[in-house]
Amino acid sequence: MSDRIPITNESVIEELRRAEVRPSTSRIHVLKYLLAERNHPTIDQIYRDLLEILPGLSRTSVYNTVSTLSHAGLVRPLSLEGSEMRYDAFTEDHGHFKCEACGKIFDIDADISGATAKGLDGFTVNRRDLFLWGLCPDCAKHAKTKQS
């Protein structure tokens, strides 16, 4: 999609420092992974993919890292179903579409900044997300006939 600035270790380290997070090996790699892949992965996906680059990596470390990055505002946790959390390094306000057939998650650029709407006087909004569920174009095509 949009491959703007190349994501280097150095640029990731800078981003971590800016957020006052110590740039340890796993933090650098996890954030870099999320920025590069944009795949809304689960902890396990991150763990398995990074294990090839960082042989000693532990699952717990991925949990800790992602938690640190989330608290620092560098990563946004997504909870589109009960089972597993997913993580997104794009923290500008945008929405997410989850295909109920293939499970893929798509970013959607709906404008939800205005959606703070009515009946929210006195509420402080820190984070917002628009979630849509349905069928992605590919799965919609295949399901045309055999709808459940």
Place this chain on the structure above:
Amino acid sequence: MSDRIPITNESVIEELRRAEVRPSTSRIHVLKYLLAERNHPTIDQIYRDLLEILPGLSRTSVYNTVSTLSHAGLVRPLSLEGSEMRYDAFTEDHGHFKCEACGKIFDIDADISGATAKGLDGFTVNRRDLFLWGLCPDCAKHAKTKQS
């Protein structure tokens, strides 16, 4: 808030039949509970509260019931964080605000029907939800000074 039509066992049974769901005891009580309380409860909350009325109730039964009701479109599962699912019997499109301090969930009537917006050609949208996180008025007041 809006106590419109009184929720009777009979009205709930009718709603179940309309959705072609057999009105068993736990289904009637779970749906009635959700319609009456509007409290976005967890499975455990439903279980504990209904146990007083239905002494033999099992947690598994609440899981099954809520799953059946969800599939029938009578109940909407909410996943605002990783830990536990919550359930809402109001299936018209509306949003949810979760207070990060007290954990309470508020319904918000933001208009998200239009939010299907750009870049979604070919996508079929079945369900949508707008989630907001932040502080509710009460907690915002208390946190004025001691912000984390």
Place this chain on the structure above:
DNA sequence: AATGAATATTGTAATCATTACAATATTGAA
């Protein structure tokens, strides 16, 4: 009202994601 096949519920035992925690290793300022 009684019967019986289809379906729902129960309760226990898995499973799976996440967290707690103590031991070890790494980071970065001095």
Place this chain on the structure above:
DNA sequence: TTCAATATTGTAATGATTACAATATTCATT
């Protein structure tokens, strides 16, 4: 290079959810 602060590891809990077999309930039909 040294050292205190902090991060990572790995194992062992925890907590939500699911699988499943035994039992009970529902409801259409007698």
